[in-house]
Amino acid sequence: MSTLISTNRRNFLKLAAAAGGGLVLGFHWSNAEAGTMEVMKNGVVPAGSVDFNSYLSISPENVITIFSPNPELGQNIKTSFPMIVAEELNADWSKVKVLQANLDTNRFERQLTGGSGAVPHSWERLRKAGATAKYMLIEAGAKRWKVDASSVTAENGMITHKASGRQLTYGELATEASAIPVPAEVKLKSKKDFTIIGQPIRNVDGFEMYTGKPLFGLDFYREGMLHAMIQRPLSFGTKIKSVDATAAKAMPGIVDVVTFKNNVAVVGKSTWQILKARKLLKIEYEKEDTLESTADHDRLFKELMNTGEATVHRTDGDVATAFKSAAKTIVREYQCPFLSHSPMEPMNFFAHVREDGVELVGPSQTPDAARKVCATLLGVAPDKITLELTRLGGGFGRRLKTDYATEAAELSSIIKAPVKVTWTREDDMTGGSYRPAVRYRFEAALDANGNMIAYKLRGVGINSGNSTREDNFPSGSVDHLLIDSVEHKSPITTGAWRAPITNFLAYAEQAFLDEVAEAAKKDPVQFRLELLDRAKSKPVGAIKYDIDRMKGVIELAAEKSNWGKKKNVSQGFAVYFSHRSYVAHVADVEMKKGKPVIQKITSAADCGVVVNLSGAHQQVRGGVIDGMGHALFGNLTFKDGAVEQKNYNTYRMIRYKEVPEVDVHFVENEIDPTGLGEPALPPTGGAIANAIYKATGKRLYNQPFTLEEKMKGVNLGERM
Amino acid sequence: MSKYTLNINSKTLQVDVDADTPLLWVLRDSLGLVGTKFGCGIAQCGACTVHLNGNAVRSCSLPVSAVGSNKVTTIEGLSEKGDHPVQQAWNEVDVAQCGYCQTGQIMTASALLSKNPKPTEEQIATAMNAHICRCGTYHRIKEAVVLASSKL
Numbered sequence: 001m002s003t004l005i006s007t008n009r010r011n012f013l014k015l016a017a018a019a020g021g022g023l024v025l026g027f028h029w030s031n032a033e034a035g036t037m038e039v040m041k042n043g044v045v046p047a048g049s050v051d052f053n054s055y056l057s058i059s060p061e062n063v064i065t066i067f068s069p070n071p072e073l074g075q076n077i078k079t080s081f082p083m084i085v086a087e088e089l090n091a092d093w094s095k096v097k098v099l100q101a102n103l104d105t106n107r108f109e110r111q112l113t114g115g116s117g118a119v120p121h122s123w124e125r126l127r128k129a130g131a132t133a134k135y136m137l138i139e140a141g142a143k144r145w146k147v148d149a150s151s152v153t154a155e156n157g158m159i160t161h162k163a164s165g166r167q168l169t170y171g172e173l174a175t176e177a178s179a180i181p182v183p184a185e186v187k188l189k190s191k192k193d194f195t196i197i198g199q200p201i202r203n204v205d206g207f208e209m210y211t212g213k214p215l216f217g218l219d220f221y222r223e224g225m226l227h228a229m230i231q232r233p234l235s236f237g238t239k240i241k242s243v244d245a246t247a248a249k250a251m252p253g254i255v256d257v258v259t260f261k262n263n264v265a266v267v268g269k270s271t272w273q274i275l276k277a278r279k280l281l282k283i284e285y286e287k288e289d290t291l292e293s294t295a296d297h298d299r300l301f302k303e304l305m306n307t308g309e310a311t312v313h314r315t316d317g318d319v320a321t322a323f324k325s326a327a328k329t330i331v332r333e334y335q336c337p338f339l340s341h342s343p344m345e346p347m348n349f350f351a352h353v354r355e356d357g358v359e360l361v362g363p364s365q366t367p368d369a370a371r372k373v374c375a376t377l378l379g380v381a382p383d384k385i386t387l388e389l390t391r392l393g394g395g396f397g398r399r400l401k402t403d404y405a406t407e408a409a410e411l412s413s414i415i416k417a418p419v420k421v422t423w424t425r426e427d428d429m430t431g432g433s434y435r436p437a438v439r440y441r442f443e444a445a446l447d448a449n450g451n452m453i454a455y456k457l458r459g460v461g462i463n464s465g466n467s468t469r470e471d472n473f474p475s476g477s478v479d480h481l482l483i484d485s486v487e488h489k490s491p492i493t494t495g496a497w498r499a500p501i502t503n504f505l506a507y508a509e510q511a512f513l514d515e516v517a518e519a520a521k522k523d524p525v526q527f528r529l530e531l532l533d534r535a536k537s538k539p540v541g542a543i544k545y546d547i548d549r550m551k552g553v554i555e556l557a558a559e560k561s562n563w564g565k566k567k568n569v570s571q572g573f574a575v576y577f578s579h580r581s582y583v584a585h586v587a588d589v590e591m592k593k594g595k596p597v598i599q600k601i602t603s604a605a606d607c608g609v610v611v612n613l614s615g616a617h618q619q620v621r622g623g624v625i626d627g628m629g630h631a632l633f634g635n636l637t638f639k640d641g642a643v644e645q646k647n648y649n650t651y652r653m654i655r656y657k658e659v660p661e662v663d664v665h666f667v668e669n670e671i672d673p674t675g676l677g678e679p680a681l682p683p684t685g686g687a688i689a690n691a692i693y694k695a696t697g698k699r700l701y702n703q704p705f706t707l708e709e710k711m712k713g714v715n716l717g718e719r720m
Numbered sequence: 721m722s723k724y725t726l727n728i729n730s731k732t733l734q735v736d737v738d739a740d741t742p743l744l745w746v747l748r749d750s751l752g753l754v755g756t757k758f759g760c761g762i763a764q765c766g767a768c769t770v771h772l773n774g775n776a777v778r779s780c781s782l783p784v785s786a787v788g789s790n791k792v793t794t795i796e797g798l799s800e801k802g803d804h805p806v807q808q809a810w811n812e813v814d815v816a817q818c819g820y821c822q823t824g825q826i827m828t829a830s831a832l833l834s835k836n837p838k839p840t841e842e843q844i845a846t847a848m849n850a851h852i853c854r855c856g857t858y859h860r861i862k863e864a865v866v867l868a869s870s871k872l
Contacts, residue, residue, distance in 0.1 A: 074818030209819035211802035212755015212795035219754040272745040344820040393820030425760040625856030648764035
């Protein structure tokens, strides 16, 4: 049997404690009130367990251990993955113990969290893992009882031979089952027979989370480890000219100050000591690139929109001719600012670079990439690096980057000591990798009958790559179409932010289509359905979305929201396809004391089979709140290359009082799961903007909405 | 560095730290009580909330020298077995997504309910509005506070 976990934390700690007897740096385990410091819950499988495959071990005492290999950041994968295995295994869920697997590319593929892709990627693998083990357990029972396997059943964690009334637990048969040859093919359950999948199953880490057990990267402490904070340049486009660390080094608890690349790391014995000492650093920076301000970007957007060299992503028909023949044309522009990912747990990573190998511990959405980058950086073979995955206190794309892991490894290799690098909130907000700022121009041409005959979209983004999604709706439903983009390269770093690009593009597109529908004198829902019908009956070019599934969520959202039937309520509609799934929202806005207030969002989602109903509701509601909060408040601006908002006192997040009712519905079907971590977010801003227009007659073209001149004095979320 | 004798979770504990060290870092770095979270450091997000004599306070902005003999309760000391009605309600409602902010949320909710077991919707909102949940679990936070209240 192969070793299931590379590091047994409890033993490791015992060893560390024994070896480091005389060490008195930082943390004193003698006063540790928490007792053990296991970062991972139940870090090992019970002794004597039998491995059935990478995901599943069963102990003779009937503990069913299921590994969840993907980083858990709140998308609830650590509960959903094991549910899928347990379903096909017909396990008794109450006997299932879930373990977070560490990075192990020999055992697992795609150990990453991003693109709403984990369940779609692993769905069949996980089902087969459970079904294979179930087959082997049944065979083992049949063999022991000398009966035909077809007369033996596996239900609720028990292997039963009904005819003779004999029964054994999975655990009792595990060892014998492991000797059964692994079948090449197994039969999977019919989806209508699912008993675990589709249920609202509570988070497997609930107890640990609500009692404050160490789970997250920042909770990792080890005897003898040092703490570090790094001062990075505050302005993008600058580099270190000189460092005077005299005052910082003289502070109590400071072990060293180390400069590498553009980083000045203050290393010491406790977080507070390094935080204080870091403020005493005297660092001079010099300009090495342009120092951009938001005002520059505003100017650039307008210039590049007209004169920028655009990359064409899709052309259908002849747009120029169609616009010339149009009865009516509509042109609108929309702009969004940079955003910080701002997960609640600030960036952090632990690294211990030793002669014989490297140990990394922390919250990463891409552990394999982090290991590879560290291997290259340190000149160490990847198999000499272990990466232990902690729970992630949110990610939203920020932890797809490996910068905060590799800098810890680099620092550890320089100081030759185990070290945890902690970022402050200010470090996080000023440290880059933002949602790129983008401006869009949409153009539509209508014929005399109100049919959209031509459609143009240009995106201008700052480090945004292709800021369009050229094959999304309404592509395929319009005869003449042109979609292109212009990118401005900037020293300001950007990265994938939950529902990359679509997190803003969807709002702009859905707000624009609302205006087009109005110009065509059509109901917004009917307008979209007609376009989809057209895409189906007379498709133009490639169609890369499922027309029926898109119509399905539109119709469900309209039905559940009583679209167009509510009195004294202004409704706005939006629908979007992203990350393989379909979501439509209807926003209800009511006028309170003369001001618009968002009262309710009704959501319809089609993500295929819902794995965990509780988690799925969370993803849709969370996506709506995320989309609404950032559409209303999110705003990161720059002055001479430096971020102007550095913490939550100036960078505003949506709070409890601002959240409307969110009523979630799922399309029921038997399509294999298509992902849900992101798709609910993109259409939110559009539904809200369209409802606000109906309520106030004011169109919103810029995010955040609350900073729009026409929304002055309005807090769209305030209900109390 | 100075020695401070603190009353934390009904235990007398001694730490040797700088006088201006926020209670948050004493709990985490010196005492291994990592259930109290670091989120913003400026009392805006609520992740670091603990009870000081039963009141919800932000430990990131409370220097250890100001704690004195006041009673500190952290999430680890809220209940012996992790079964405080608020903790139970959080589990029953399945509140968390990433879970990072939830210990702070639970500390505020439990402080509210200990003083006011039957709060109005508005009183709940006023208390919980002091927290940020980046994942957006606000609906379930409300549900869990109401559930816990119904059992008190």
